[in-house]
Amino acid sequence: GLVAPQRRSYAQKFTLLQYVDDVITRIGRMFPDMSIELFRPNGTSAVLLVTLGKVLKAIVVMRSLFIDRTIVRGYHENVYSEDGKLDIWSKSNYQVFQKVTDHATTALLHYQLPQMPDVVVRSFMTWLRSYIKLFQTPCQRCGKFLQDGLPPTWRDFRTLEAFHDTCRQ
Structure with a gap:
């Protein structure tokens, strides 16, 4: 009777890992x-x-199936720390x-559905993907590409339309 609980938790852990892998794939x-790319720095x-x-x-x-936090950097910025591990802290x-990172943090709060973590991950990734034309999309409100030297960094959570921070209010 003492072996079962351990085996079960291992099976659950494995199923969870498998599930995350499948969702990401x-x-x-x-x-x-x-x-x-999927990394497991501490094993799970x-x-x-x-x-x-x-x-x-x-x-x-x-954190298990849930997105804990996210940091967005430029394509040419380094994402690794000196020890060769992913740098999960530096902005x-x-x-x-930095603005897109702030909006991504807000997006994570917006897309919370505790019962459907895979939907959350998919919704968040769909939202993130709307930045593919970050520097080529004008603001839906003012029609300009730049405001205070910045492109429209906000993406509407429903329509994915681009807005400058000050234009979305």
Whole structure:
């Protein structure tokens, strides 16, 4: 009777890992312009490195099936720390990607559905993918590409339309 609980938790853990892998693989197939690399720095929790075209890289830190937090950096910015591990803490050197990081944090709060984590991951990735034309899309409200030197960094959660921060209010 003492062996069973341990075996069960191992099976659950394995199923969970498998599930995350499957969800990520499916999303990767849905979006050819988005590449997703999966890392497991501590053995279980996944960290995703999402590369979106030649626009940006997002580090998505998972806690089991849930997205814990994310950091967005420019495509050419380094995403690794000195020890060769993914740098999951440092923010981008560029204001535009710092803004996108802030919006991504808000997006995570918006897309919360505790019963359907795979839908959340898919919704978030769909939202993130709307940044593929970050520097080529004008603001839906003012029609301009730049405001205070920045492109429209906000993406509507429903329509995915682009807005400058100040134009979305």
